[in-house]
């Protein structure tokens with residue numbers, strides 16, 4: 504009897520064996536048969552999209568690098584106008600623009616004038632997305648040789664973009680580069696986090712790894728009674744002061760500098776948030792960080808975690824492809840499933856009370872836990 508795990512002998516939907524589906528004869532027959540040909544075409548197209556995906560990403564990158572979406576925000580332009588502004592030979596620009604139309608990133612008016620599509624207009628409305636796309640040149644280089652990347656033989660560059668992962672010396676300018684990128688992409692994360700978790704009964708919230716204060720600012724605006732505390736590295740935390748001042752929040756916001764690897768987490772808050780922090784770090788660091796959060800909170804105090812997560816037993820494209828590869832390139836981090844994070848929280852002495860269904864898993868997913876009394 505063939506076992507389920509025997510190569511090529513796994514029985515899939517419809518009872519066809521994968522070995523049969525993989526045969527050329529079957530493929531030819533299925534492509535002609537009127538019952539199966541639509542499915543064959545659909546699967547073929549999906550497969551082709553996968554193999555061409557890296558070209559799609561580079562078309563998007565080129566459009567962002569040439570700033571074409573912003574140029575078209577003012578109105579449609581001709582091929583010649585775009586070629587001149589971007590200093591690209593017209594025949595090559597024609598190829599880029601046609602590719603962009605094919606990918607529905609642009610619309611073409613009779614092939615003469617080019618305009619934003621709904622997708623590219625929406626892209627411009629997402630804070631920080633163009634910057635996020637631009638910084639993918641680093642990840643793209645890291646993934647150049649995927650076999651070496653997965654074997655762990657690539658000296659990835661992305662780790663240098665986030666120098667805190669190895670805890671070495673860091674220039675303030677480096678900290679500013681990554682903090683600005685984080686702050687610009689924080690708006691959507693805060694939006695989904697505050698929709699998923701109820702912070703209305705928090706008295707004082709300490710945002711650990713709070714960057715330049717973008718999340719706390721949104722909390723402060725949504726809940727004007729909440730007192731705010733931010734903890735981050737000494738090169739980063741002070742950059743939150745101007746943000747709090749500009750938002751008129753400096754009288755209820757405190758900033759503390761330190762490293763959760765070497766220092767204690769300040770006390771005084773009844774709740775702690777960890778927004779896009781855990782996935783940067785090893786299980787060892789996360790275990791230590793959660794233990795320090797437990798020490799800092801009063802019994803019953805709440806812990807809010809928000810970050811993109813793995814789908815666990817049901818892998819999903821954002822957490823298990825994009826963020827999984829991104830954190831792997833950072834070398835110390837990984838995406839964890841809600842079950843894995845819950846388990847780390849329980850080990851640290853928390854009871855997990857809420858794991859709401861994410862609105863947009865590619866933006867974030869949340870968890871709420873309460874500090875249990877010591878045994």
Ligand SMILES: C[S@@+](CC[C@H](N)C(=O)[O-])C[C@H]1O[C@@H](n2cnc3c(N)ncnc32)[C@H](O)[C@@H]1O
Pocket residue numbers: 667668682685686689692711712713714715717718734735736739761762763764777778779780783
């Ligand atoms: C991916 S960023 C997220 C920033 C912010 N929470 C957000 O979502 O926009 C991770 C943050 O953790 C901070 N961080 C990293 N290691 C740290 C450490 N050992 N102690 C304190 N903060 C740290 C970084 O400086 C950075 O601000």
